[in-house]
Amino acid sequence: MKLEYVPTTCPYCGTGCGFNLVVKDGRAAGIEPWQRAPVNEGKLCQKGRYAHEFIHNKDRLVKPLVRKNGKLVEASWEEALTLVAGKFRTFRPEELACLSSAKASNEDNYLMQKFARAVLKTPNIDHCARLCHSSTVAGLAAAFGSGAMTNSIADLEEAKCIFIIGSNTFEQHPLIGRRVVLARKKGAKIIYADPRFTPTAKQADLYLPLRPGTDVALLNGLMQLIIKTGREASGFIAARTRDFEALKETVLQERYAPENVAAITGVPEEALRTAAEWIALSKPSALLYSMGITQHTVGVDNVKSTANLMLLTGNLGVPGGGVNPLRGQNNVQGACDMGCLPDVYPGYRKVADPGIRKGMEEAWSVPDLPEKPGLSVTELMEQLAEGASQVRCMYVLGENPLLSEPDLNRAKKALENLDFLVVQDIFLSETAELADVVLPAACYAEEDGTQTSTERRVQRLRKALEAPGEARADWQIICELAKLLGYGEQFSYLNEAAIFEEIAAVTPQYGGISYERLEHPEGLHWPCPEKTHPGTPILHREKFTTPDGLGVFSAVEWKAPAEVPDSEYPLLLTTGRSIWHWHTGTMTRRSESLVSEIDSGWVELHPEDARSAGIVNGEQVKVLSRRGEVCLRAKVTEGIKKGVVFIPFHFRECAANLLTNSAFDPVSKIPEYKCCAVRIEKTRQTGNEKEPHGKGVGRNV
Ligand SMILES: Nc1nc2c(c(=O)[nH]1)N[C@H]1C(S)=C(S)[C@@H](COP(=O)(O)OP(=O)(O)OC[C@H]3O[C@@H](n4cnc5c(=O)[nH]c(N)nc54)[C@H](O)[C@@H]3O)O[C@H]1N2
Ligand SMILES: Nc1nc2c(c(=O)[nH]1)N[C@H]1C(S)=C(S)[C@@H](COP(=O)(O)OP(=O)(O)OC[C@H]3O[C@@H](n4cnc5c(=O)[nH]c(N)nc54)[C@H](O)[C@@H]3O)O[C@H]1N2
Numbered sequence: 025m026k027l028e029y030v031p032t033t034c035p036y037c038g039t040g041c042g043f044n045l046v047v048k049d050g051r052a053a054g055i056e057p058w059q060r061a062p063v064n065e066g067k068l069c070q071k072g073r074y075a076h077e078f079i080h081n082k083d084r085l086v087k088p089l090v091r092k093n094g095k096l097v098e099a100s101w102e103e104a105l106t107l108v109a110g111k112f113r114t115f116r117p118e119e120l121a122c123l124s125s126a127k128a129s130n131e132d133n134y135l136m137q138k139f140a141r142a143v144l145k146t147p148n149i150d151h152c153a154r155l156c157h158s159s160t161v162a163g164l165a166a167a168f169g170s171g172a173m174t175n176s177i178a179d180l181e182e183a184k185c186i187f188i189i190g191s192n193t194f195e196q197h198p199l200i201g202r203r204v205v206l207a208r209k210k211g212a213k214i215i216y217a218d219p220r221f222t223p224t225a226k227q228a229d230l231y232l233p234l235r236p237g238t239d240v241a242l243l244n245g246l247m248q249l250i251i252k253t254g255r256e257a258s259g260f261i262a263a264r265t266r267d268f269e270a271l272k273e274t275v276l277q278e279r280y281a282p283e284n285v286a287a288i289t290g291v292p293e294e295a296l297r298t299a300a301e302w303i304a305l306s307k308p309s310a311l312l313y314s315m316g317i318t319q320h321t322v323g324v325d326n327v328k329s330t331a332n333l334m335l336l337t338g339n340l341g342v343p344g345g346g347v348n349p350l351r352g353q354n355n356v357q358g359a360c361d362m363g364c365l366p367d368v369y370p371g372y373r374k375v376a377d378p379g380i381r382k383g384m385e386e387a388w389s390v391p392d393l394p395e396k397p398g399l400s401v402t403e404l405m406e407q408l409a410e411g412a413s414q415v416r417c418m419y420v421l422g423e424n425p426l427l428s429e430p431d432l433n434r435a436k437k438a439l440e441n442l443d444f445l446v447v448q449d450i451f452l453s454e455t456a457e458l459a460d461v462v463l464p465a466a467c468y469a470e471e472d473g474t475q476t477s478t479e480r481r482v483q484r485l486r487k488a489l490e491a492p493g494e495a496r497a498d499w500q501i502i503c504e505l506a507k508l509l510g511y512g513e514q515f516s517y518l519n520e521a522a523i524f525e526e527i528a529a530v531t532p533q534y535g536g537i538s539y540e541r542l543e544h545p546e547g548l549h550w551p552c553p554e555k556t557h558p559g560t561p562i563l564h565r566e567k568f569t570t571p572d573g574l575g576v577f578s579a580v581e582w583k584a585p586a587e588v589p590d591s592e593y594p595l596l597l598t599t600g601r602s603i604w605h606w607h608t609g610t611m612t613r614r615s616e617s618l619v620s621e622i623d624s625g626w627v628e629l630h631p632e633d634a635r636s637a638g639i640v641n642g643e644q645v646k647v648l649s650r651r652g653e654v655c656l657r658a659k660v661t662e663g664i665k666k667g668v669v670f671i672p673f674h675f676r677e678c679a680a681n682l683l684t685n686s687a688f689d690p691v692s693k694i695p696e697y698k699c700c701a702v703r704i705e706k707t708r709q710t711g712n713e714k715e716p717h718g719k720g721v722g723r724n725v
C-alpha cells in the first residue's frame with residue numbers, strides 16, 4: 025500500500041514542532057518525525073507523536089446540528105446556515121459577540137475577526153489569549169513596546185543561566201524543555217520557581233519553592249539583592265532604559281529584604297541569594313515564564329516584574345537572553361496577530377484610531393466598521409451571568425468555555441442567558457452541547473493554512489486528508505455565512521493562499537511573508553515587512569519598540585491574591601495541566617495512547633495536609649470552594665508546598681473550574697486561575713475508590 029508523508033505543524037502547543045502526517049488509503053495512519061523541522065529536529069512529545077489518533081474518532085462532527093424541541097438533530101448545511109444568518113440579522117451589532125480559536129489557522133482567525141467587524145459590525149471579538157497571556161501583551165507592551173517572546177527557542181542554548189518561573193516547561197512545552205537540557209549540558213545553570221516540584225524542577229540546579237501568588241515579592245527580593253551587591257547592569261540601564269530610580273526605590277524597601285521575602289514566599293533566604301547571584305553574574309541569562317506568572321489578578325504586575333529583572337541585568341536584545349513568555353496554544357500568537365482581540369486589528373493596530381479604521385474600511389471595501397473597542401470575554405461572561413449584558417447572541421469558533429472558563433456554574437448561567445448560541449467545532453464539546461446550532465469543522469489535517477508559534481515563527485499547515493462527512497474548513501463556513509449576509513464579494517477567496525495574501529497586505533509584520541516563502545521548512549519569524557526581509561528571530565537588538573525606544577522599568581508592589589485561605593477554606597488551590605492531556609480534553613481524551621496513560625483527574629496535596637484531614641494516597645476525596653465542589657482521587661506527594669493543592673483542569677467529570685475564582689486582573693482582564701481558597705473532605709463512600717476514574721468514564725475513546 026502506498027504511504028504518503030505530508031509535512032505539517034503540530035496542532036497542540038505553541039512550540040511549533042513539525043512532523044510528517046502519514047496517510048494511507050485516505051486515512052491518517054501515523055506520525056513520522058521530520059528531521060528538517062527546525063524547532064524539534066525530528067523529536068516529538070507524546071501529544072505530537074499521537075496527533076493522528078483523534079482525527080478519525082467516531083465522535084467527529086460530520087453534519088450540522090440544529091436544536092429542535094430541545095434536542096440537537098442533524099440538518100443540511102443549507103438549513104443550518106440559513107437559520108444562523110437569519111438569526112444574526114435580527115440582532116444589533118452590540119447584541120452580538122464572537123469567540124475565535126487559537127487552535128485554528130491564521131487564515132481562519134483572520135476571517136473570523138473580519139466577519140465580526142465587517143459583516144456583523146460588532147466590536148466584540150476575543151479568544152482564549154484573554155485567559156492565557158493577555159497580561160503578557162499588556163505588561164510587555166508597557167516594558168518593551170511588544171508583547172511577544174523576545175528571543176527564539178534555539179537561542180536558549182546560548183544562555184549561561186535560565187530562570188524558569190511559573191512554567192512547567194518539561195510537561196507543557198516539552199520541546200522547549202529539550203533546549204533547556206541542551207543549554208544545561210553546555211554548562212548553563214537552571215533556576216526553577218514553582219509551588220510544585222514538577223518534572224521541570226528535576227532538571228533544575230536550584231529550586232525555589234514559592235507559595236502561589238507571591239511572584240512579585242520574589243522578583244522584587246531578587247532585584248534588591250542584585251542592587252545591594254552592585255551587580256545591576258549600569259551601562260545598559262543608562263543607555264537603554266528609563267524610570268530606574270522609581271524601581272530602585274520600590275525594591276529597596278524593607279519589605280523586600282531577604283528575610284521578609286522568605287517569609288512571604290516560603291523560599292529560603294539562602295536560595296534567594298544564590299538565585300540573585302546566578303542571574304546577575306551569568307551573561308547572558310534568559311527568563312522563561314508562563315501561566316504561573318500570568319493567571320493572577322496581579323498578572324500584569326507579575327509580567328512587568330519579570331521584565332524589570334531582565335532590564336536590570338541587561339539581558340535584552342542579546343542572543344541567549346530575553347524575557348520569554350511561552351505561548352500556549354499552537355496558534356495563540358497568530359490569533360492575536362490576526363486581530364482576534366477586542367481592541368486591535370491585524371498587526372495590533374488600534375481599533376479606536378480613526379485613521380487606522382479608515383484604512384481597514386478601504387482595504388476591506390466596507391463602510392462603518394465599529395468605532396470603539398469591544399468586550400473582553402471575561403467582561404462579557406461577567407455581564408451575561410449577572411443578566412446585565414447587551415449581548416444576546418454568540419458565535420463560538422473552536423473554544424470550549426464551559427470547561428475552560430473559571431467558576432463554571434457561573435459560566436453556564438452566562439451562556440444560558442443568551443438567546444442564540446452557535447458553536448463551530450470538530451467535536452460536540454460541553455459548549456456545543458448547549459448550542460442552538462452546531463457547525464462541523466475540518467481539523468488541522470484537513471485544510472491548508474499557516475500558524476504562528478511562540479517564537480513568532482510562521483509555518484505551514486498542509487491539507488493531508490478530506491474532512492469527515494460534511495464537515496467543512498472553518499474559513500469556508502465563515503465565507504458562506506458572509507455571503508448569506510450580503511458580503512459575498514468581500515469574502516470570495518479561491519483558497520487559503522488567497523486569504524494569506526490579504527493578511528500580508530494588511531498586517532505590517534507579515535508583509536513580506538507568502539506561501540511560496542513558507543515552502544522552506546524554516547518558516548519565517550515576524551516582523552518580516554518586505555519580500556526580501558529575512559525575518560526577525562531576536563527583538564529589541566538596538567532599541568525597544570516603545571515610542572522613545574527605551575525599555576521601561578515599572579515599580580510594582582506585591583499584592584495578595586483576590587481570595588486567600590481562611591478557617592473555612594484553609595488550603596490554596598492552584599490549577600494547571602498534565603503532559604498527557606490538552607485543556608478540555610476534546611482531542612486528547614479521544615486519543616487511545618494518551619488515555620491509556622491517564623484518564624481522569626486528581627488532586628495533589630502535601631502529606632501533612634493529608635494527615636490532618638485523615639486522607640491517604642489514592643483515596644477518593646471531595647474538594648470544595650465557595651463556588652462548587654468536585655470528587656476526585658487524592659495524590660499525596662512531597663512535591664507540593666504545604667497548604668497548597670493542585671488540580672489539572674482537563675477532566676469534565678471532576679472539573680477544576682467548578683472551584684476556581686472568576687476575579688480578574690483590572691488591566692488585562694485575565695482570570696485568577698492560579699489561586700483560590702478550598703477545603704478537602706473525605707467522601708462518605710469507601711470501597712469503590714477506583715470507579716470514578718476507571719476506563720470508560722467521561723468520554724468514550
Ligand atoms: N500537555 C499540555 N501542554 C500544554 C497545554 C495543555 O493543556 N497540555 N496547554 C498549553 C497552553 S494554552 C498553555 S497557556 C501552556 C501553559 O503552560 P504552563 O504555564 O507551563 O502550565 P500550567 O500547568 O498552567 O502552569 C505552570 C506552572 O505554574 C505553577 N504555578 C501555579 N501557581 C503559581 C504561582 O503563583 N507562581 C508561580 N511562579 N508558579 C505557579 C504550577 O505549579 C505549574 O507547574 O501550556 C501549553 N501546553
Ligand atoms: N483552571 C484552569 N482553567 C484554565 C487554565 C488554567 O490554567 N487553569 N488555562 C486557560 C488557558 S491558558 C487556556 S488557553 C484556555 C483554553 O480554553 P479553550 O480554548 O476553551 O480549550 P480547548 O480545549 O483548547 O478548546 C478548543 C476547542 O476547539 C476545538 N477545535 C480543535 N481544532 C479545531 C479546529 O480546527 N476548528 C474548530 N472549529 N475547532 C477546533 C476543540 O475540539 C475544542 O473544543 O483554558 C483556560 N482555562
Ligand code: SF4
Pocket residue numbers: 034035036037038039040041064068069070071072073196197198199200
Ligand atoms: S512540544 Fe508542543 S508542538 Fe511539540 S510535539 Fe509536543 S505538543 Fe506538539
Ligand SMILES: [Mo]
Pocket residue numbers: 152155156157352353
Ligand atoms: Mo493558554
